[in-house]
Amino acid sequence: MNPAIRTALLCATALAGTNATHAQGHTEHSSMKQTLHFAGTAPHTLELRALTGSIRVEAYDGQDVEMVVDRSVIADTEEELRVADREVILNTSDNAATVGGIVRERDQAACGEQSHDGPWYRPEPRYEVRLDFTVRVPADTRLQLCTINDGQVTVKGTRGDFSVRSVNGPITMTDIAGSGEAATVNGPVHVSFVSTPRAASQFKTINGDVVVSFPNSLAADLRMKSLNGGLYTDFEVQTLPAEALHTVEKRGGMSIYRTNGFTAARVGNGGPALTLQTLNGDVRVLRRAQ
Amino acid sequence: MNIQILTRACLCAGVAALCAGATSPAAQTQQDPNRTTVSFSDPSRPGLLHLALVTGSIVVKGADVKEVTIETHARPAEAEHGPGRWRFHGPRPEEDPEGEAHGLHRLTQQPGLNVEEQDNRMTISAPNFNRPADLQIQVPRRTNLELSTVNGGDIHVEGVDGELEVSNVNGTITLTGIGGSVVAHTVNGKVSAALARVSPQKPMAFSSLNGAIDITLPAATKANLKLQTDNGSAFTDFDLHTLPQPSDSVLEDTRQSGGRYRLKVNKIIYGAINGGGPDIEVRTFNGNIYVRKG
Numbered sequence: 001m002n003p004a005i006r007t008a009l010l011c012a013t014a015l016a017g018t019n020a021t022h023a024q025g026h027t028e029h030s031s032m033k034q035t036l037h038f039a040g041t042a043p044h045t046l047e048l049r050a051l052t053g054s055i056r057v058e059a060y061d062g063q064d065v066e067m068v069v070d071r072s073v074i075a076d077t078e079e080e081l082r083v084a085d086r087e088v089i090l091n092t093s094d095n096a097a098t099v100g101g102i103v104r105e106r107d108q109a110a111c112g113e114q115s116h117d118g119p120w121y122r123p124e125p126r127y128e129v130r131l132d133f134t135v136r137v138p139a140d141t142r143l144q145l146c147t148i149n150d151g152q153v154t155v156k157g158t159r160g161d162f163s164v165r166s167v168n169g170p171i172t173m174t175d176i177a178g179s180g181e182a183a184t185v186n187g188p189v190h191v192s193f194v195s196t197p198r199a200a201s202q203f204k205t206i207n208g209d210v211v212v213s214f215p216n217s218l219a220a221d222l223r224m225k226s227l228n229g230g231l232y233t234d235f236e237v238q239t240l241p242a243e244a245l246h247t248v249e250k251r252g253g254m255s256i257y258r259t260n261g262f263t264a265a266r267v268g269n270g271g272p273a274l275t276l277q278t279l280n281g282d283v284r285v286l287r288r289a290q
Numbered sequence: 291m292n293i294q295i296l297t298r299a300c301l302c303a304g305v306a307a308l309c310a311g312a313t314s315p316a317a318q319t320q321q322d323p324n325r326t327t328v329s330f331s332d333p334s335r336p337g338l339l340h341l342a343l344v345t346g347s348i349v350v351k352g353a354d355v356k357e358v359t360i361e362t363h364a365r366p367a368e369a370e371h372g373p374g375r376w377r378f379h380g381p382r383p384e385e386d387p388e389g390e391a392h393g394l395h396r397l398t399q400q401p402g403l404n405v406e407e408q409d410n411r412m413t414i415s416a417p418n419f420n421r422p423a424d425l426q427i428q429v430p431r432r433t434n435l436e437l438s439t440v441n442g443g444d445i446h447v448e449g450v451d452g453e454l455e456v457s458n459v460n461g462t463i464t465l466t467g468i469g470g471s472v473v474a475h476t477v478n479g480k481v482s483a484a485l486a487r488v489s490p491q492k493p494m495a496f497s498s499l500n501g502a503i504d505i506t507l508p509a510a511t512k513a514n515l516k517l518q519t520d521n522g523s524a525f526t527d528f529d530l531h532t533l534p535q536p537s538d539s540v541l542e543d544t545r546q547s548g549g550r551y552r553l554k555v556n557k558i559i560y561g562a563i564n565g566g567g568p569d570i571e572v573r574t575f576n577g578n579i580y581v582r583k584g
Contacts, residue, residue, distance in 0.1 A: 262400065
């Protein structure tokens with residue numbers, strides 16, 4: 001992130017802005033469009049860290065990143081709207097190998113960052129701010145996406161490696177390539193690959209199905225786990241021996257061993273480890289529709 | 291599911307692999323166990339193995355070894371809901387109401403396992419109650435056992451010398467070649483125990499609610515037998531010398547407060563074998579009792 005390029009959203013070029021008073025308070029909507037330029041040698045990365053709001057990324061033929069940010073604020077009073085403007089900031093970065101935007105609220109940690117020590121008590125903000133990102137990127141862009149609430153993440157057609165994280169929202173990645181991690185907590189994870197992952201990849205949720213489809217040529221070692229659901233596939237698989245007990249801890253004379261509970265299966269002649277896990281839901285590994 | 295059915299499921303899976311060939315390679319390795327060896331911290335003393343399952347079966351065999359070997363057998367998903375459905379097919383309709391898994395293979399999940407060892411006490415547990423865990427464990431011959439399961443499995447112990455506490459709910463308990471003392475209880479199932487040696491002065495108990503109890507004791511065992519079956523008969527080839535009934539009749543008199551007078555006399559057969567000794571209590575509600583001379 002280039003600290004010199006720091007843009008408060010309302011100070012940026014607002015293409016559209018509305019202000020309305022509702023029975024329950026004041027709302028404000030605005031939209032910003034910004035073009036971000038990659039610099040330096042590839043690989044290039046799009047980094048987006050939202051707090052509340054969705055992220056939608058789609059590959060296109062261009063060289064730059066075209067980002068549209070829709071911001072909605074709900075507050076009890078006009079003053080609180082202005083407080084929200086000051087306290088919820090979008091920092092964008094441009095002209096670098098990594099471009100994108102990071103949303104911060106009251107200087108706290110952004111999504112995916114280690115939270116640092118703050119005051120032990122802060123009054124709850126009297127506003128709700130939501131930023132929805134709609135972005136077009138060159139197809140080979142690497143993705144680093146993170147959001148927390150109302151955090152639906154949708155990716156389409158990219159070829160670069162990815163790290164996609166949400167907490168409350170589904171993850172849907174369509175016609176992608178590359179390898180990486182897609183993880184949420186509340187919501188399903190649906191991923192379809194046009195080419196098989198090159199390296200180890202992980203697909204996780206707690207509440208929801210994990211459904212990943214690959215080309216017929218898939219050669220990989222699957223590691224799958226669901227606590228309250230089933231594991232299904234239409235690939236021909238060879239089930240591998242379960243991973244052995246391993247020592248977790250030796251403390252005060254007590255030895256603790258655990259198995260991780262994964263079911264391992266080989267597709268084709270084996271390959272990168274693909275981990276798929278959920279707590280409440282099914283895991284489905286599917287052949288991609290031709 | 292009892293052991294016989296499990297064996298049948300294994301056979302069927304094997305046959306499926308042979309018949310289906312390349313179309314179901316998953317079947318070929320479904321039965322590969324997860325085998326692990328863990329030591330007691332002081333192998334020179336008898337250790338205590340504590341194993342509590344919710345769903346699954348337990349087989350423990352004693353051998354001239356110093357370490358505990360644990361085999362976890364993942365139960366094929368089909369066997370989770372009954373024998374005879376061995377093929378790798380999709381989920382039950384209630385598991386997949388929207389048909390999303392239609393036409394897919396269902397893979398058998400590993401049950402997972404936790405083992406803790408401290409001061410010669412080894413605790414084994416399966417963290418996921420929903421996955422049946424069929425465990426086969428080899429222990430040093432002199433080992434004390436605390437074994438329990440609730441659903442979907444039997445408990446079988448063979449060739450172990452020690453103090454055994456074995457508890458089941460929906461399944462049988464079978465103990466063979468045992469030395470030492472036994473407390474065994476199940477609710478729905480038979481309890482069979484063959485002891486080659488009994489610890490002197492150690493009381494024992496065998497009980498069920500719905501199931502026969504069949505125990506075999508060394509011919510020279512000195513004990514006082516307490517035999518009780520509500521719907522069944524008791525049989526023995528020991529020379530049983532009947533003893534006075536123990537005073538466990540229950541008198542309930544609440545007439546002073548408008549209640550009733552109730553005398554409950556337990557139907558216990560109480561007798562000594564080989565001159566008497568510690569109590570061996572054998573009780574069931576539905577089923578016969580057999581006390582055999584070994």
